[in-house]
Amino acid sequence: MARISYMEAARQALAEEMRRDPLVWAVGEDLGRGGVFGQYRGLVEEFGPARISDAPISEAAILGASVGAAMMGTRPVVEMRFSDFALCAVDELVNQAAKARFMFGGQTRVPMVVREPIGMWRSSAAQHSQSLESWYAHIPGLVVACPATPADNKGMLKSAIRCDDPVVYMEHKNLWPLEDEVPDGEHLVPFGVARTLREGRDVTIVSWSAQVHVCARAAETLAQHRIEAEVIDLRTLWPWDQETVLASVSRTGRLLIAHEAVQVGGFGAEIAAVVAE
Amino acid sequence: MPETPRRNIDIARLRDQHRLMWRIRALEEAALRGLGDKVVLGAIHPSIGQEAVAAGVVGALRRDDILLSTHRGHGHTLAKGASSEAMLRELFGRVGGNCGGKGGSMHIADFEVGMLGANGVVGANIVIAAGAAHAIKLKGEDKVVCCIFGDGAINRGPFLEGLNWAAVFGLPVLFVCEDNGFAATTRTASMTAGGGPAVRARAIGLPAEELDGNDVLAVEDTAQAMIAAIRAGGGPRFLHAKTYRLTGHTGVDTAPYRPADEVAARKREEPILRAADLLRGAGVAEAEIEADRIAAEAEMNAAYDAAIAAPFPGPEAAFLDVQDVGSPALGAF
Numbered sequence: 001m002a003r004i005s006y007m008e009a010a011r012q013a014l015a016e017e018m019r020r021d022p023l024v025w026a027v028g029e030d031l032g033r034g035g036v037f038g039q040y041r042g043l044v045e046e047f048g049p050a051r052i053s054d055a056p057i058s059e060a061a062i063l064g065a066s067v068g069a070a071m072m073g074t075r076p077v078v079e080m081r082f083s084d085f086a087l088c089a090v091d092e093l094v095n096q097a098a099k100a101r102f103m104f105g106g107q108t109r110v111p112m113v114v115r116e117p118i119g120m121w122r123s124s125a126a127q128h129s130q131s132l133e134s135w136y137a138h139i140p141g142l143v144v145a146c147p148a149t150p151a152d153n154k155g156m157l158k159s160a161i162r163c164d165d166p167v168v169y170m171e172h173k174n175l176w177p178l179e180d181e182v183p184d185g186e187h188l189v190p191f192g193v194a195r196t197l198r199e200g201r202d203v204t205i206v207s208w209s210a211q212v213h214v215c216a217r218a219a220e221t222l223a224q225h226r227i228e229a230e231v232i233d234l235r236t237l238w239p240w241d242q243e244t245v246l247a248s249v250s251r252t253g254r255l256l257i258a259h260e261a262v263q264v265g266g267f268g269a270e271i272a273a274v275v276a277e
Numbered sequence: 278m279p280e281t282p283r284r285n286i287d288i289a290r291l292r293d294q295h296r297l298m299w300r301i302r303a304l305e306e307a308a309l310r311g312l313g314d315k316v317v318l319g320a321i322h323p324s325i326g327q328e329a330v331a332a333g334v335v336g337a338l339r340r341d342d343i344l345l346s347t348h349r350g351h352g353h354t355l356a357k358g359a360s361s362e363a364m365l366r367e368l369f370g371r372v373g374g375n376c377g378g379k380g381g382s383m384h385i386a387d388f389e390v391g392m393l394g395a396n397g398v399v400g401a402n403i404v405i406a407a408g409a410a411h412a413i414k415l416k417g418e419d420k421v422v423c424c425i426f427g428d429g430a431i432n433r434g435p436f437l438e439g440l441n442w443a444a445v446f447g448l449p450v451l452f453v454c455e456d457n458g459f460a461a462t463t464r465t466a467s468m469t470a471g472g473g474p475a476v477r478a479r480a481i482g483l484p485a486e487e488l489d490g491n492d493v494l495a496v497e498d499t500a501q502a503m504i505a506a507i508r509a510g511g512g513p514r515f516l517h518a519k520t521y522r523l524t525g526h527t528g529v530d531t532a533p534y535r536p537a538d539e540v541a542a543r544k545r546e547e548p549i550l551r552a553a554d555l556l557r558g559a560g561v562a563e564a565e566i567e568a569d570r571i572a573a574e575a576e577m578n579a580a581y582d583a584a585i586a587a588p589f590p591g592p593e594a595a596f597l598d599v600q601d602v603g604s605p606a607l608g609a610f
């Protein structure tokens with residue numbers, strides 16, 4: 001076990017996958033200087049500018065070109081900089097990446113990872129702070145991943161790169177410096193398997209991404225008041241681990257969902273509906 | 278338009294193109310018949326009158342080259358080598374269609390012959406084509422990507438983004454603007470500022486040529502030269518082929534927004550008649566010229582009969598090929 005940051009975990013994951021598979025490459029604005037947050041630091045030195053590729057400020061082309069490159073057998077890792085800017089490429093993600101396999105009757109796959117940093121961060125206001133994970137969970141064909149810890153950011157990014165489906169990979173900007181233990185060696189986290197970080201009999205708290213840490217602290221506060229909360233980190237919103245959540249709620253009889261996104265039409269509503277059903 | 282005299286017409290090549298253009302025409306007539314017979318349920322966008330672009334450009338590609346097309350892509354797809362029966366099955370939503378009946382006319386694709394898809398979103402294929410070429414360059418292959426789009430598509434953002442992308446990365450793509458004068462019911466010129474597609478392409482640094490897109494030999498000659506330059510590592514090129522859409526925008530559009538005498542004049546310049554005139558002038562017998570039409574119609578009639586006899590996919594197909602992880606086929610929905 002090594003103690004590394006959420007950002008360093010992702011950097012290592014990408015470097016390991018690029019060493020393992022020469023068809024993996026990354027593309028996005030400013031990657032040659034390490035990316036806007038430094039999450040690509042040092043990679044161009046090892047892999048060169050063709051595989052850690054700069055891009056013009058052309059979000060539709062960054063995503064759309066990656067769809068074409070994925071259909072031709074490479075595995076692009078696409079950096080969208082902020083999830084807010086990925087909205088300039090919604091057609092390419094929703095109409096093209098997500099639909100190609102189905103629409104063409106299984107003739108192709110679109111193995112790409114679309115990295116979309118999300119969340120409130122450094123007083124960045126309305127165009128640099130959104131968490132739009134529920135939008136993508138609504139789209140058949142996409143996988144939606146929201147890692148909360150350094151270990152998950154390593155294991156989930158590696159799984160995302162190996163996945164044959166397009167994965168919307170949402171890293172929380174406030175988590176970049178967070179340090180924690182990450183397993184040594186090959187570490188892969190499967191999609192659709194939640195992580196129960198605290199067991200408890202009184203109430204189930206379901207969350208993902210940065211809110212998981214808020215929920216963990218809240219559970220400690222509750223424990224001081226002799227309320228034992230079970231805290232579940234969903235990790236992926238599509239697919240989401242209904243089994244773990246349903247089993248927990250059937251024990252506790254109470255459910256609290258916490259996410260950073262807008263409440264109306266949020267993914268929390270989907271969980272509440274499934275549990276109520 | 279009188280034909281410019283040519284000294285060295287390659288008769289065999291022209292005959293092949295004449296044959297292919299008739300196959301495209303007959304395929305689309307079969308598709309329109311399918312619309313009338315209510316076996317085509319969705320929209321179809323015929324390219325009748327535009328066949329020289331498909332035959333000339335796509336005919337200049339290698340089988341392992343890559344093609345991306347538009348909602349008006351039947352001709353391109355057939356020219357790339359897709360089977361006419363599989364295409365009609367696809368248009369009719371049947372088993373054995375190129376996409377298992379799930380794509381239909383607007384999303385037809387045949388990856389076996391390097392046809393990576395028509396696209397229901399105008400202009401969307403331009404950036405995808407740039408990316409397909411990007412992969413070819415990363416893998417060090419010598420394939421070329423050909424991306425065909427309409428005159429309306431040059432007003433969408435992906436046109437700028439895709440051409441710039443191909444230019445800065447020096448990618449092997451031939452962009453072809455198949456200009457039929459209309460974007461749906463609107464004359465494209467009325468909604469397009471500046472000097473047109475080739476001027477825009479040159480402004481981004483792509484060598485670009487404009488030509489008469491109903492002259493199949495000119496289209497093929499120019500496409501061939503451009504493809505050779507691209508394959509030699511010269512970077513992307515741009516071809517603006519001017520043609521005319523003889524039908525409405527879709528199979529049900531009667532196009533009342535344009536004068537009948539305009540259409541009548543354009544009919545006299547359509548590419549199959551012009552190719553036939555050249556063949557006649559070069560001494561090919563009338564019966565042989567006619568045989569190309571008859572053979573094409575026979576092929577498409579047989580394909581039509583086979584396609585309407587094919588079964589529809591079962592309801593389970595709606596949940597297949599969505600995704601591996603979280604697949605709705607596993608009852609997750």
Ligand SMILES: Cc1ncc(C[n+]2csc(CCOP(=O)(O)OP(=O)(O)O)c2C)c(N)n1
Pocket residue numbers: 322347348349397398399400426427428429430431457459460461465
């Ligand atoms: C992004 C987008 N906007 C609008 C449409 C509706 N639409 C379908 S075809 C078409 C006209 C396209 O004109 P052009 O690019 O010249 O191609 P053509 O139909 O003439 O072959 C329009 C507006 C669409 N499919 N996609």
Ligand SMILES: [Mg+2]
Pocket residue numbers: 427428429455456457458459460461465
């Ligand atoms: Mg047009």
